[in-house]
Amino acid sequence: MRLLLVEDDPRLRAQLRAGLGEAGYAVDEADNGVDAQHLGQTETYDAVVLDLGLPRLDGLSVLERWRAAGRTMPVLILTARDGWHEKVAGIDAGADDYLVKPFHMEELLARLRALIRRAQGLASPLLRSGTLALDTRSGRVTVDGQAVPLTAHEFRLLAYLMHRPGQVVSRTELTEHLYAQDFDRDSNTIEVFVGRLRRKLPPETIETVRGLGYRLGALP
Ligand code: CA
Numbered sequence: 001m002r003l004l005l006v007e008d009d010p011r012l013r014a015q016l017r018a019g020l021g022e023a024g025y026a027v028d029e030a031d032n033g034v035d036a037q038h039l040g041q042t043e044t045y046d047a048v049v050l051d052l053g054l055p056r057l058d059g060l061s062v063l064e065r066w067r068a069a070g071r072t073m074p075v076l077i078l079t080a081r082d083g084w085h086e087k088v089a090g091i092d093a094g095a096d097d098y099l100v101k102p103f104h105m106e107e108l109l110a111r112l113r114a115l116i117r118r119a120q121g122l123a124s125p126l127l128r129s130g131t132l133a134l135d136t137r138s139g140r141v142t143v144d145g146q147a148v149p150l151t152a153h154e155f156r157l158l159a160y161l162m163h164r165p166g167q168v169v170s171r172t173e174l175t176e177h178l179y180a181q182d183f184d185r186d187s188n189t190i191e192v193f194v195g196r197l198r199r200k201l202p203p204e205t206i207e208t209v210r211g212l213g214y215r216l217g218a219l220p
Helices: 010-022 033-042 059-068 084-092 105-119 152-162 171-178 187-200
Strands: 002-006 026-030 047-051 075-079 097-100 126-129 132-135 140-143 206-209 213-216
Touching: 002 010, 002 033, 002 171, 010 026, 010 105, 026 033, 033 059, 047 059, 047 105, 059 075, 059 084, 075 084, 075 105, 084 097, 097 105, 126 152, 132 152, 152 171, 152 187, 152 213, 171 187, 171 213, 187 206
Parallel strands: 002 026, 002 047, 047 075, 075 097
Antiparallel strands: 126 132, 132 140, 206 213
């Protein structure tokens, strides 16, 4: 999963970047509204963390422009402690959730997991496909109850597929959702990761759909 983090306070941004990275997300960053608006309009994100008080263009305007342009990614806004009116304006502008500063990293992560799940119509935090299970809360992957150790990249790939059971996902889509903007992308690396992941999972868990991409079996 790939996130856009928009926050102008360098210390908070660094903290959030570290926490989101540890949680397994690929993270792009912006420290002002103009860059944020451009990234959200041209890149693909599974969710956005958007501070409202931003230089150059305020967060509310950024959000309104994304929604006016038809961008539908889940957006969680960060508001000031006494900014109840900001929450109302933010939600009315198309935000999906909010957090009041200061907040705990764990709460941000839980809210993001829920937004990403809900965006795919999934209610349960435990994702299953046959004997394969991925607990989005702990990041634990099991087959028949036995833990499967995965690298960060393998986990990100599997999590993306498990959020889309039964759907064909193209290599291009995977590339867009697994890597941050500054990562040296090479579509061949997706095939390498799929190959490695397959060796750790039950046979035929990840199906190749010729010419189109990959598909994980539908949830039972
Ligand atoms: Ca700010």
